Structure formats: C-alpha cells, structure tokens
Amino acid sequence: xxxxxxxxxxxARVADRVMMALVSGLEIEFGRHAGRALAERxxxxxxxxxxxxxxxxxxxxxxxxxxxxxxDLELDRVVxxxxxxxxxxxxxxxxxxxxxxxxxxxxxxxxxxxxxxxAYGSAH
Numbered sequence: 001x002x003x004x005x006x007x008x009x010x011x012a013r014v015a016d017r018v019m020m021a022l023v024s025g026l027e028i029e030f031g032r033h034a035g036r037a038l039a040e041r042x043x044x045x046x047x048x049x050x051x052x053x054x055x056x057x058x059x060x061x062x063x064x065x066x067x068x069x070x071x072d073l074e075l076d077r078v079v080x081x082x083x084x085x086x087x088x089x090x091x092x093x094x095x096x097x098x099x100x101x102x103x104x105x106x107x108x109x110x111x112x113x114x115x116x117x118x119a120y121g122s123a124h
Contacts, residue, residue: 019085043085051091052101055080061124064094075102079123081116088116090123 022042027035043050057080064075078095081088091107110116 048093048101048104050084051082051089051104051107052080052093052095054082054084054089056082057120059120059123061092066094073102077105079120081120083113087111088113090116090119092123 019039023035023039025035026038026042030038059079061077061079064077073096075094075096078093079090080093081090083089088110089107090110092105093101094103094105095101108119110119
C-alpha cells in the first residue's frame with residue numbers, strides 16, 4: 001500500500017512526515033546510513049520543486065524582468081513561506097501564469113515560524 005500526501009497544503013507536522021517518509025524509503029532501498037544523505041541530494045537537485053510544493057502561503061511581488069530561456073513566457077516574482085526538513089523558509093520564486101515554478105531567486109531558513117512570518121511580511 002502506498003500513501004501520497006500533498007506538501008503544498010500540509011501543516012508543518014505533515015511536511016515533516018513527508019520528509020521522514022522520503023528518508024525512510026531511501027533507507028529501505030539503500031541502507032540506513034545512506035537514506036539521509038540521499039534525501040539531502042534529492043532536495044538539492046529538486047530544490048525549486050520541493051520548496052514550491054512545501055509552501056504554506058504565497059504572495060505576488062511583481063513581474064519578473066530578468067532574462068529566461070523562453071523570452072515569450074511572462075513570469076512573476078512570488079514570495080513563499082513554508083516548512084521543509086524541520087526548518088521554516090521564505091523564498092522568492094519565479095512563477096509562470098499557470099502556477100509552475102521556474103526558479104528560485106533566493107531563500108532564507110529560520111528555526112521559528114515567527115521569524116519566518118516576519119521575513120515573509122517584509123519581502124518585496
């Protein structure tokens with residue numbers, strides 16, 4: 001039996017369970033000591049997608065005027081806040097009109113939600 005959970009609408013507790021499930025599955029497949037290291041590599045390789053999916057809230061900041069692969073694509077800057085791997089984060093993402101993340105301009109991590117809330121509120 002497999003169970004899937006959406007991180008995007010999850011509480012901090014559910015997001016933590018998803019990370020634990022990723023580590024656990026990798027440990028089963030590759031051994032106890034490899035699970036955590038591989039999970040961190042997955043996070044690094046798919047950083048944009050993992051953080052976009054782990055967002056708890058988002059706010060539009062404005063259009064993205066930087067160059068990108070597809071010059072005809074209209075992109076926006078969106079600040080997001082969420083929790084992933086036992087840390088709160090605030091990140092500025094590049095997002096298209098269909099809600100797909102194309103990149104991350106910056107990310108900060110926090111040990112408390114209060115600190116993340118303050119950073120989220122002051123993002124521009």
